[in-house]
Amino acid sequence: MLRQDNQAGLDSRALLVVKDGKIVAESYADGFRAGTPIIGWSMGKSLTSILLGNLAFKQKIQVEQSHLFDAWLEDERRNITLQSLLQMTSGLAFDETYIQGTDATRMLFLQPSASGYALAKSAEHEVDRHFMYSSGTTNILMRLASETLGGQQALIDYFYLQVAKPLGLSHTIFEVDAEGMFVGSSYIFASARDWARMGLLMLEQGKINNQRILSQEWVVAAQTPNNSDNEPRYGYQFWLNSGSNELRWPSLPVGSFAMSGSKNQRVMMIPSHNTVVVRLGWSSHYPINENVAKILATLE
Numbered sequence: 001m002l003r004q005d006n007q008a009g010l011d012s013r014a015l016l017v018v019k020d021g022k023i024v025a026e027s028y029a030d031g032f033r034a035g036t037p038i039i040g041w042s043m044g045k046s047l048t049s050i051l052l053g054n055l056a057f058k059q060k061i062q063v064e065q066s067h068l069f070d071a072w073l074e075d076e077r078r079n080i081t082l083q084s085l086l087q088m089t090s091g092l093a094f095d096e097t098y099i100q101g102t103d104a105t106r107m108l109f110l111q112p113s114a115s116g117y118a119l120a121k122s123a124e125h126e127v128d129r130h131f132m133y134s135s136g137t138t139n140i141l142m143r144l145a146s147e148t149l150g151g152q153q154a155l156i157d158y159f160y161l162q163v164a165k166p167l168g169l170s171h172t173i174f175e176v177d178a179e180g181m182f183v184g185s186s187y188i189f190a191s192a193r194d195w196a197r198m199g200l201l202m203l204e205q206g207k208i209n210n211q212r213i214l215s216q217e218w219v220v221a222a223q224t225p226n227n228s229d230n231e232p233r234y235g236y237q238f239w240l241n242s243g244s245n246e247l248r249w250p251s252l253p254v255g256s257f258a259m260s261g262s263k264n265q266r267v268m269m270i271p272s273h274n275t276v277v278v279r280l281g282w283s284s285h286y287p288i289n290e291n292v293a294k295i296l297a298t299l300e
Helices: 002-007 041-057 082-086 103-109 114-119 135-149 152-167 192-203 216-222 288-299
Strands: 012-019 022-028 172-174 188-190 257-261 265-270 275-281
Touching: 002 012, 012 192, 012 288, 022 192, 041 082, 041 135, 041 152, 041 188, 041 192, 041 216, 041 257, 041 265, 082 135, 103 114, 103 135, 114 135, 135 152, 152 172, 152 192, 188 192, 192 257, 192 265, 192 275, 265 288, 275 288
Parallel strands: none
Antiparallel strands: 012 022, 012 275, 172 188, 257 265, 265 275
């Protein structure tokens, strides 16, 4: 499949399949190996969710909490909850289009503080009524984690000791902005095996290597559709197959969900098959629905 991808100009760099907790298929393009960190772009949003989920498991935060930042207390933003941010239904204005001068490009490439830029955005929609995909929202989540723990260095220490180490993320690099804050929306490099470990954590109901990192309740909530009027097929920074009348990946089981990044980076989790599929590459279009369906059929 990887060879066929690249003959077709799809530039797949890594394909990996985990079944029942074990690697059953793995292939890399020239120049890439099992330990090569590859940028996941917005797949980092799901790792940010895992970090927040661990904070909730340790009872340091609650998804229902509001009045999250001092800067929000004097206007309607005080009603935004942690869950609203996780589900991208905060109502905050943000232009996610990737062209010169938009919020997304300005935040990622020009601003010294990604989270500070996003935090200053005004409310555009009623809380919990409108889904709007926003990298700024994820960086606000990271800022909340930092303030909860006591600053950027405390956040870095916490992530590596409480999340990366028990998960076994030995080939993962989480980059910071000029302020020293993790850019949780976009700047995580990890090997295909490390990306698979993150997916496996979700399949294993929050446990890996006999250690619990997330509560079972969080894992279920992460896969639960949001209550927006326009796009319910999004959980806690994970894309969902179901939640509306149309499946996102019609050839895949209803309960499938994914970590997803620009240029068609994917960690597909298929609970009904106890399977994780990782695809890393650089393609504007990629047949993830069809290829994962072929992989599942082969496993059958």
